Amino acid sequence: MQAEQQEAEFLRSYNIHDYDIPLTSVDIVIFTVQNFSLQVLLVQRAEHPFRLRWALPGGFIDIHRDDDLQATALRKLKEKTGVATPYLEQFAGVGNHTRDPRGWSATFPFFALINPEQLDLQSGSAVEDTRWFVLDELDQTGPLAFDHAQLIQAALQHLRHKVEYSSLPVHLLPESFTLSELQHIHEIVLGKNIDKSAFRKRVKEGDFLEAVPDGWRLGSNRPAQLYRLKQLQPLVYFQRPMIGR
Amino acid sequence: MQAEQQEAEFLRSYNIHDYDIPLTSVDIVIFTVQNFSLQVLLVQRAEHPFRLRWALPGGFIDIHRDDDLQATALRKLKEKTGVATPYLEQFAGVGNHTRDPRGWSATFPFFALINPEQLDLQSGSAVEDTRWFVLDELDQTGPLAFDHAQLIQAALQHLRHKVEYSSLPVHLLPESFTLSELQHIHEIVLGKNIDKSAFRKRVKEGDFLEAVPDGWRLGSNRPAQLYRLKQLQPLVYFQRPMIGR
DNA sequence: ATAATAGTGTCTATAAGACAATATACC
DNA sequence: GGTATATTGTCTTATAGACACTATTAT
Known part of the structure; x- marks a missing residue:
């Protein structure tokens, strides 16, 4: 079939690096309840941009290791918390040219729910720059990296809305x-x-x-x-x- | 401040083309009600991949023209329907290495609601490969491009759920x-x-x-x-x- | 027995569902 | 007046809210 040959030829000549495309990442708002309060997990960034600021766990999609967005989210979650089987749900999408100083950036934000027992299992695998923050005390962290403060608020709103009904x-x-x-x-x-x-x-x-x-x-x-x-x-x-x- | 200099130096040396990153697009499920039925707008693709198959309007983010995802969606919508002020909402996110033969691909699907009056205003700007399909008759189009059949089902579910409550x-x-x-x-x-x-x-x-x-x-x-x-x-x-x- | 929390029951308030009754135009 | 649709009202049903009552264990 000529059409199929054309399609194959098109794909051979297609080079993704010929185009300017946005950076694409996955960020995870990890919730748990401890000490009678809702908490969220943040990491302190070791690298630029926003070095030393607190941020949501997340990062770029690794197209060689991750089969899909969920895999990226699970990988990041595993790296930070050791939890392999959370409740995980993508809840929004944000992309613009202002949120990341490296350039046009889009992110798929997930929220995850995990329980404190899963946490205790993991506390040994020392990750110094990782901490739980009580939601009402988030203003004590200083400004968060990127637009992560907004992402947390959106996740919280989504969580509360869903909890009302489910x-x-x-x-x-x-x-x-x-x-x-x-x-x-x-x-x-x-x-x-x-x-x-x-x-x-x-x-x-x-x-x-x-x-x-x-x-x-x-x-x-x-x-x-x-x-x-x-x-x-x-x-x-x-x-x-x-x-x- | 040394930290700020470091950050600036990092950004100078950062080149997006050094990395393998996913293709990122926006797709729009445009709904309207005509002749007592819910309809969705599809376009017949003129280019590879999936040439001549029916697909959702959409395409790659143009990081030089679009300020944010919403701008990309509005631009695509304007191109296909002439409608500038629809109800527009991003409702999901999909990304994996199988949905696009060109490589790892992620999309931000939107759904839009427009009314037939807006449509009539536009019918002049001839776009031959654009047609409305009644939702119950979508199986008569042949297989859609990419995973667009799934995206339509997801949009429909989202729409129905939201209509129950709003x-x-x-x-x-x-x-x-x-x-x-x-x-x-x-x-x-x-x-x-x-x-x-x-x-x-x-x-x-x-x-x-x-x-x-x-x-x-x-x-x-x-x-x-x-x-x-x-x-x-x-x-x-x-x-x-x-x-x- | 007392304290503390688990679990159940009863009544009320609110809002949707069913269905009928009335209102107002054009012909 | 007849027809068609708009608009309102009444009664029923389903479920959340308030609040009290009983149950069961450790001390």
Whole structure:
């Protein structure tokens, strides 16, 4: 077929370096809940541009190592936190000629949810320039690199919006947890309190959790049933939003 | 400051062409409602790769002409439809090494909503290889270029999800319209019927429309009040989704 | 027994769904 | 007056919110 030959010839003569194209990167807003607060992971840049400023973990797509954007995000996440299986979702896209002094730059921002247990596993692999920041105290870091302050705000807005309608926060908890713990996580992320009865009605109706057989959280009080996410139930949406008091 | 000198020196020696980076493009899923059906605009490619296949309007970011991603999308939209002021929103991000035969490719897909009146204004500027396709009949185009069939499905899902909760469909109508017309558009996009009374209650409560003074749609029946979008009301979210019968 | 948290139940408030009733034009 | 569509109202249904009540363990 002549058409196919033409197409093959076109591809042979095509050289990407003949064109001016934007830099393309992936940035990750990694959320966790620790000490009753929502936190985000930042790294202090060791290289130019914005050397020594705090920034989101991320970087350029490695077209020789990464099969797709998700692979880039997972690679960066693994490098910084050791976590291999987070909840990971791309939530926006930004590109302009002002955000990076090296030139026209575009980024695919992801947000990731991980739980503190996954973190503890990793704390040994010393990464000096990596720290968790409480979201409300981000102004104490000095200006962030690039437009990362805006990306964090966008991620937060996306997270809160989604939490109102879905079972997303289970990914901020270890594999098994009590309903009270899950409710507490919702409250921390949303920044407001939720009625216990209404919350449990919704969770029960959403049908995305299963009781851990013989799993109980013990303490100086009535023991609580442990639950875990049902398999093949990545995300459940509620009919009406979770409104606080 | 030595740090600033270092940063400046770094930027001087930085050459984007030293690195292998992905191709980066913008694709636009342009929706409109005509003849009681939701339609999407496709162009037949004149160049390799995928010559003669139908594809989404879009293309590479021109880092010399476009200030940001939105500018690229608006430029492409203007070229294909003549429409300058659509509702435009970036809704996803895709990047991998298989979607484009020229190499590792990433795209920022947008969806745009335009109304048929805007279209008529443009029909003169002949673009032979541009056509509207009814969404349910997309399988009659033959395979689309790249992964554009998937992008359209993703855009449609995003659109439907958002329409359930928001005033978005006003952007598929001309500046002024009746409530019945607005309801009809909602029904076409969602593919199901909505109760008239409930719909009006919601719209009234959302408070994003205003009556056009002395504006009436006349016919062989009771005349209907014309409404238009209030200024500074780009998008209103409802508390509960719009469920059909 | 007391403290503390788990878990359930009951009533209310809000908003959507069903469906009917009324309004107002053109013919 | 007849027809067609606009607009409003009433009752029902579904779900969140408020709040109280019971349950179960450790100390």
